[in-house]
Amino acid sequence: MTAISRCFETLRRNHECALIPFITAGDPDLETTAKALQVLDRSGADIIELGVPYSDPLADGPVIQAAATRALARGTTLDQVLEMLQATTPSLQAPIILFTYYNPILHRGVDKFLEQIKTAGVAGLVVPDLPLEEAAGLLKPAGEVGIDLTLLVAPTSSAQRIEAIARASQGFIYLVSVTGVTGMRSQMESRVSDLLTQIRRVTDKPIGVGFGISDSEQARQVREWGADAAIVGSAIVKRLAEGTPESGLDAIAQFCQTLKTTITTPS
């Protein structure tokens, strides 16, 4: 059983919804990223998504695109991110899911990439632009080294595609709540509730819902619809980037704690 599966099993036993924040590595710098991982870890995060900055983040909205641009402007590289993780993951309780687009993996070579992220203490992987048709080439080697490769279900996916993704995804299933790119929305689409029901018909794997969650009320809504995890990216990345690194760390600590308290408190 992987660290991510163990995490969801413990939460499910306690009838709790996981909080999964996302931040971009290297924004504003890797030293602050290491501190942010520790702050999120002790502020209620159950699992943490860490994005490797990329020049063409096609699935990302303006907030995360800007974070990637700042991180790249500082010269942040995958090797530096992995070096930071290797030094930081031993002090974390929360498993780390690395977010990277497909091209950097292909460029480095699948086996070498997986070996390096495993050594860095990474527990899971999300590749936003990995087509399902090519997923098998990554799922198998990832499973062999104990890395959970989590796949994304889009709200426009057909029933057949949802079933195929649900069966193949490792660790949990990432249900994208709304069509389009990441970014805070004024409200969550009620369609998420139907999609959760539809996915639950074909699998008992945990389902995390992301895209658009901008405050604790929306996170509560997602939990009440039955999600096993609320995933929050842009709203965290935005707070971390405001003011000084220290004030940004304080802001995400408070916001993360509020989110976790809200989704844990029985409504």
Ligand SMILES: O=P(O)(O)OC[C@@H](O)[C@@H](O)c1c[nH]c2ccccc12
């Ligand atoms: O930013 P939002 O709307 O809170 O959505 C989470 C999202 O940021 C995070 O899970 C993520 C960051 N980059 C991605 C690319 C594709 C899918 C998901 C992501």
